[in-house]
Amino acid sequence: MRTTERGFTLYYYDAGGIDKIVYFFTENRGIIAGVAKGAKKSKNRFGGNLEPLNEVEIILYEKENSELPIIERVNIISNNFSLFNNLDSFNYLLTIADILIKLTPHNIAQGNLYRLLKAIIEGLKDGMEGEKVFSYFLIWFLRMEGMLPEFEVCSVCGKYRGEFEEFYISSDGSKVFCNNCKTGDSILIPSSFFVFEKLTKTLSPQQCANIEFKNQGEIKKFLIKLLHIYNGEEIKSLKAVQNL
Ligand SMILES: [Zn+2]
Structure with a gap:
């Protein structure tokens, strides 16, 4: 099945042989990865179109039961070079x-x-x-x-932070403490x-x-x-x- 997605190229890395694995952040499917076949060859059909953080249109070929889709083409919509x-x-x-x-x-x-x-x-x-x-x-x-x-509110006593007052966060990041309620491992x-x-x-x-x-x-x-x-x-x- 052939599909078209729109998004930003995030990152690529070398896969085995001459291929690259490319990650995109797409509008409709969030993060997806695909295989760019032959992208490691000096002359390849992707050119500079796989460079990170351009806004792109991605044409994918997805086989049932195969792990990663094949990237057939990447067209730059807006380049951020x-x-x-x-x-x-x-x-x-x-x-x-x-x-x-x-x-x-x-x-x-x-x-x-x-x-x-x-x-x-x-x-x-x-x-x-x-x-x-x-x-x-x-x-x-x-x-x-x-x-x-x-x-701005102490999780224990419910007091609002006054201007210039020091407040702390618990070491697990879940609670905020005023000076009276802080524990030993709180972080300023x-x-x-x-x-x-x-x-x-x-x-x-x-x-x-x-x-x-x-x-x-x-x-x-x-x-x-x-x-x-x-x-x-x-x-x-x-x-x-x-x-x-
Ligand atoms: Zn308190």
Whole structure:
């Protein structure tokens, strides 16, 4: 059966022989993988069309009972090659691709995540800073997965956080504590995080681009910590962007 999908190329790796396995994030089926036959040959029919993070149309051939569909053709709808002129943006985007491939179910539509990825790529093309885009992605990813607690209220006594007050998150990421209720292994939430958390609830990446957030690096590191807590183990690719 031949099908056509629309989406973003995420990543490819070399399969045995002369083939590549390519991952896409598609509008209708979420993450899918396919085999690009002969793509490792210097002259092949895919050319540069398998490079990551372009918006593409994918023509697939799916055999019943076979594991991965065959990628017959990939046509670029909108090319994002310009994003790769900035090495930081490039690394952040590849890390986002890696998180999507590893932490989300495959072969199932995920409309909200798809729109998030699209918005982020648009933000980067408009010149938004890579670190901010990455934090925007992480916070929305965690929010959509239902992993974020309410940050402004103590989970134990119900007290609202006052301005300049220190609040903590439990080591399993599920509860938020005030200074009176915190436990020994609670983690201090950086004060810069509260503004970011509040504003990203309603603003698009482009709207956030014009806001100067204090301690952007600290916000990013805290979000990486949360993702590791929820994932139960470290994600290797996050190390590459931790200290950018
Ligand atoms: Zn409390």
